[in-house]
Amino acid sequence: MQKETAMNIGIVGLGLIGGCLGLDLRALGHTVYGVARRQETCDQAVTRGVVDQAGTELARLKGCDVVIICTPIATILPMVAALAAVLSPGTLVTDVGSVKSALVTEATQCWPAFVGGHPMSGKSEAGLAAAEPGIFQQRPYVITPVEKTDPEAVKTLEQLATQLGSQVYHCTPAEHDSAVAWISHLPVMVSANLISAAMSEPNIEVLQLSQQLASSGFRDTSRVGGGNPELGLMMAQYNRDEVLRSLKQYQSAIATTIEQLEGKEWDAIARLLQKTHHGRIQFVKERQ
Numbered sequence: 001m002q003k004e005t006a007m008n009i010g011i012v013g014l015g016l017i018g019g020c021l022g023l024d025l026r027a028l029g030h031t032v033y034g035v036a037r038r039q040e041t042c043d044q045a046v047t048r049g050v051v052d053q054a055g056t057e058l059a060r061l062k063g064c065d066v067v068i069i070c071t072p073i074a075t076i077l078p079m080v081a082a083l084a085a086v087l088s089p090g091t092l093v094t095d096v097g098s099v100k101s102a103l104v105t106e107a108t109q110c111w112p113a114f115v116g117g118h119p120m121s122g123k124s125e126a127g128l129a130a131a132e133p134g135i136f137q138q139r140p141y142v143i144t145p146v147e148k149t150d151p152e153a154v155k156t157l158e159q160l161a162t163q164l165g166s167q168v169y170h171c172t173p174a175e176h177d178s179a180v181a182w183i184s185h186l187p188v189m190v191s192a193n194l195i196s197a198a199m200s201e202p203n204i205e206v207l208q209l210s211q212q213l214a215s216s217g218f219r220d221t222s223r224v225g226g227g228n229p230e231l232g233l234m235m236a237q238y239n240r241d242e243v244l245r246s247l248k249q250y251q252s253a254i255a256t257t258i259e260q261l262e263g264k265e266w267d268a269i270a271r272l273l274q275k276t277h278h279g280r281i282q283f284v285k286e287r288q
Contacts, residue, residue: 006030009160010061011068012079014045014054016123017096018070019131021164022050027133028163033060044128058086066156068117069095073103073234080107080114089113092153098180099238100144100173108146113153116144116173118180119166126228134165141166144173181242183283184224185235189247191225192232 006029011018014036022032026049034045034054042054053060061067067087069079076095083093094117097103104116121139123130141161145154161168171179198218201207225232236243260268 007065008033008063009066009068010035010064011051011070012058012061012083013070014041014050014128015070016126016128016130017119018068019045019048019050019128020121020133020135021068021070021119023131023133024136024164025160026050026052033064035060041128048128048131050128050131058082062086062088064091066092066094066160069093072230073097073099073238076103077106077110080110084111092156094157098184098235100176102238104144104173105146108148112148113150115149115153115157117157117161118142118144118176119161119164124223124227137165139166140169142169142171142176144171144176146173177239177242181239181246185239185243186246186250188224188227188232188235189243190250191222193225195222195225
């Protein structure tokens with residue numbers, strides 16, 4: 001990156017995503033300022049090279065060109081309002097939340113240079129200690145402008161996402177939430193209920209045996225359901241309508257499979273498995 005393109009970038013929330021962004025943005029030549037609730041976290045972020053400097057006060061971000069909000073979904077709108085009292089007009093403010101419809105329009109009304117963003121990458125571990133460089137490479141970075149979104153702010157976020165090595169996508173907040181319900185929020189709910197159902201096995205010997213035998217199949221399908229409970233709850237709360245819609249369609253599919261099993265409709269089950277065998281690749285195909 002050319003030196004003249006370097007920016008001052010603020011990150012509010014120095015957890016996993018904030019930490020990963022800090023590492024990559026500093027490596028790109030940007031100067032990164034961090035804000036976290038605890039000074040201990042700020043000190044750790046500086047020591048690890050995640051940020052150039054950090055503190056607990058938003059005023060530290062006054063001179064930033066870009067501020068990225070990496071806090072929980074429920075705190076994004078209050079954070080935009082708090083930043084509006086600190087930042088210079090025109091500063092790009094964006095977020096990394098996995099829900100958009102409940103946030104973007106109101107945030108844009110509060111701060112005209114707000115742009116909804118969602119870098120779709122992560123790890124099973126949480127917190128600053130799990131942060132590592134490069135997790136956004138070849139991963140989707142969704143940008144969700146609305147009618148009143150500042151085009152220059154969108155352009156700046158596109159440039160940053162591209163510098164991170166991400167594949168940039170544009171869609172409306174509603175389209176984002178519908179799609180993410182299928183591939184992120186529904187899997188959390190399904191996975192959580194898989195774990196809950198397995199834990200409800202009444203025969204203690206069978207339960208213990210299944211726990212001892214659990215391997216890659218259970219590990220893969222239960223991973224997201226065993227993740228951060230706060231994050232899963234906020235997905236359900238802030239994307240309720242789309243999560244319900246996808247859950248009900250999934251419920252209908254499960255009900256059909258139950259009927260087929262009860263009726264020993266092996267041909268129908270074979271057709272389902274053949275269909276999903278070929279269909280999965282459209283969701284998890286390798287990104288070039």
